[in-house]
Amino acid sequence: METAVTAPLIGILEGMVIEERVPERVRRTRKDARNKLVSGLLIGALVPFAVLTAMRLVGYDGNTYTIAALALTPYAGIATLVLAGLALGLRRWWTGAVALVLTFTIAALVLPRAFENEQKALGGKHVRVLASNMLGGRADPARIVGYVKEHQVDVLSLTEMTPEAITALDRAGLFQVLPFYVLHPAEWASGSGLVSKYPLTPLKLSGDSDDKQPSASVDLGDGVRIEVVAVHPAAPMWDRYAWVDEAKDLPYADAEHDIRILAGDFNATFDHSLFRELLTRGYVDAADQLGRALEGTWTNGVVPPVPIDHVLADKRAAIADFKVLDTPGSDHDAVYAEIVLP
Template identity: 40%
Template sequence: MSWIVVAPFAAWAAVRLSGFEPDWPWVPMVAYTPYAVCAAALGLVLACVLRRWAAGTVALVSVLAMTPAVLPRALTDGNPDAKGPVLRVLAANLLIGLADTEELMALVTRLRPDVLTLQEFTPDARRRLEAAGLLRALPHAVAHPLNGVGGSAVYARHPLKAEKMIKFGPFGQARAWLTHPDGARVEIVSVHPCAPKRIGRQPCWLAGLEALPRGGGALRVLAGDFNATLDHLPMRDLLAAGYRDAADVMGRGFQATWPQPGSTNSTPRVTIDHVLADSRMAVREFQVLSLKRTDHHPVFAELRLP
């Protein structure tokens, strides 16, 4: 019995740490690695209670192997000595435009973001938000509203210059260059690759993540629904390319962002909405927020530019 509990999570640890990411169903499964660490720990306890020392040893190795990959998310990191202006970033998935307009505008009023990235941004959502005063709060916009899941937008307090939208399958990711009043230029991406929840979607999901900009010395912020956790290989590649996850930096990397409690989705909760900041930026604050009529929590980060 102990091997039945221990063996699957030993295999999980081996694949997660291998540097290789199999296709479906592993891509959706690996998002639950923090749960797998807890399950492996329970397997260790069970093996010890039953005095199954071989199984216990394997369970112990599994726990020790996976813990360094996940535990740092609960620990705060240091920051670079960034002394530039502050950039406040809010990101929200609108669930095909159905999210509560009044509540989102209340978040904009309370948090005073310099940048708002929106995913699943529909023409109707644009009409409602702009009628509610979004352009008064954030007068600059690069918006690509579409019916369904593919719409994306960047709204900002400061001038924006549009970049070519990243698009794979039905999912779009708006891009824009923000010019801060102090002269700094920051590329902003409203992130939303394909959701890898069923077989056949992994190439679209992977392409959407691999197309996210990196390198070249430019300052960038990627914010939105990544459909990926820090256990996914493309996310780890992004971080290695010069980004930091704001939640991870603030020790809040275990705060789940999807699905919101009360939504119709009963999937175990995971962290797939992120603000990734250039590693030269300091992260001063991070929050996971609530928004009615969507299954995603909005996320907010306050950054300081170098």
């Protein structure tokens, strides 16, 4: 008679008998099917990363979805490393080798951003710039004003700035510290502005998107002037064509003009060819110069943080400091840079 103890043992023995009756050919067929399934799953998991790496190498941003995926390139390197370990552990040697090649390729593209570049020894004025995306005016105005005071900010670039946000910043004392401004407020995401410690003269440096990406000449005194643009091209997830057009509106930096600085939410990372093209216009990225370009500045709570907020400085200048600053109320951290003029 079966008991609670012997029943499981009997079941195991019966299973062994049934297995013994399965022909060797059938067992091999099942094993081969399992092996093919595992190999297929590993290869299928690698294909998107191979495509992403190829797009990054050739400099093609693609459509809305690939633009978003390219922003996650540093994390793709971690994923391919995990897949390489899994494949090698399962003795899928070729698949593991391909995964390692992808890992090393992505690492070669990404890791240089973690190393500081030597800066030119310049004796000009120091300009302190802060850029903050206010998430449709929701960012904590007191925190922004606090950063302005703490870091002795000379020029503040604000994006997603609403009329209500201006009122809140005024109440928090912003315009007592930075009394000069060029403001283009708008509902939700289209409003931007520049606020300065020094007198501003409005310019038109960003073409058709000048209202959304305002610019101004800043008189620092002693005959020294710089030109600053509050940057905020459209988010590619909503309109990738506007993203391209508004980024291409941004000006070149060259010896024919005063030192130029682009500061704000670029909606792009180093892994977008559109952003790298901007750098070829005569700029350096402040975070990259100091080995801080892998620090994320934006997340929607679903994807990991990605660095889409930047301060780009004329390559004739040098970078003395860079920080990513937590900003409650916004989905973006603020970015701060200290720029040394020639």
